[in-house]
Amino acid sequence: MERDSVSGMEMINGNNSVIKFTLEEIKKAAKNFSRENLIGCGGYGSVYKGILLDGSEVALKRFKNFSAAGDESFAHEVEIIASVRHVNLVALRGYCTATVNPEGHQRIIVCDLICNGSLYDHLFGSGMKKLTWPIRQNIALGVAPGLAYHPWRC
Numbered sequence: 001m002e003r004d005s006v007s008g009m010e011m012i013n014g015n016n017s018v019i020k021f022t023l024e025e026i027k028k029a030a031k032n033f034s035r036e037n038l039i040g041c042g043g044y045g046s047v048y049k050g051i052l053l054d055g056s057e058v059a060l061k062r063f064k065n066f067s068a069a070g071d072e073s074f075a076h077e078v079e080i081i082a083s084v085r086h087v088n089l090v091a092l093r094g095y096c097t098a099t100v101n102p103e104g105h106q107r108i109i110v111c112d113l114i115c116n117g118s119l120y121d122h123l124f125g126s127g128m129k130k131l132t133w134p135i136r137q138n139i140a141l142g143v144a145p146g147l148a149y150h151p152w153r154c
């Protein structure tokens with residue numbers, strides 16, 4: 001484990017593919033967290049589409065807890081996602097932590113972007129093409145190995 005110079009939290013060292021991004025890089029990628037880049041909201045914050053300098057598209061999950069007290073849950077989420085490597089699961093690209101005024105602590109997770117919307121959108125959203133039963137079965141067969149995967153089980 002390596003100690004993060006900004007937040008003081010412990011981060012994964014052995015995983016060289018996990019990049020620590022600067023806030024400037026993240027803001028540039030997400031057009032300064034513009035509304036047009038917003039793709040979803042979850043329990044911990046908002047998710048933005050971003051384009052990195054190398055042209056790759058990513059999802060940027062920005063935690064809404066800007067207080068210093070949120071470091072523990074952020075570090076926990078980063079560690080969990082970093083340990084998960086499965087073809088059917090979203091991969092962690094990196095993370096960003098920074099303290100800026102007046103917002104406070106910024107915590108962002110950078111993941112592969114999944115295009116074409118969520119499964120929920122496809123099943124219940126309006127305007128989506130109805131999924132046929134063979135396609136639904138295929139999706140279920142893809143989801144199942146992702147759900148069954150456990151990074152600590154050999």
Ligand SMILES: Nc1ncnc2c1ncn2[C@@H]1O[C@H](COP(=O)(O)OP(=O)(O)OP(=O)(O)O)[C@@H](O)[C@H]1O
Binds near residue numbers: 047111
């Ligand atoms: N990697 C991604 N690619 C594309 N869209 C994503 C990605 N991750 C999240 N989203 C979108 O953002 C929304 C919110 O995701 P997020 O992971 O923040 O919340 P959640 O799944 O509801 O769970 P949590 O309780 O962890 O916040 C999703 O429903 C999805 O529409």
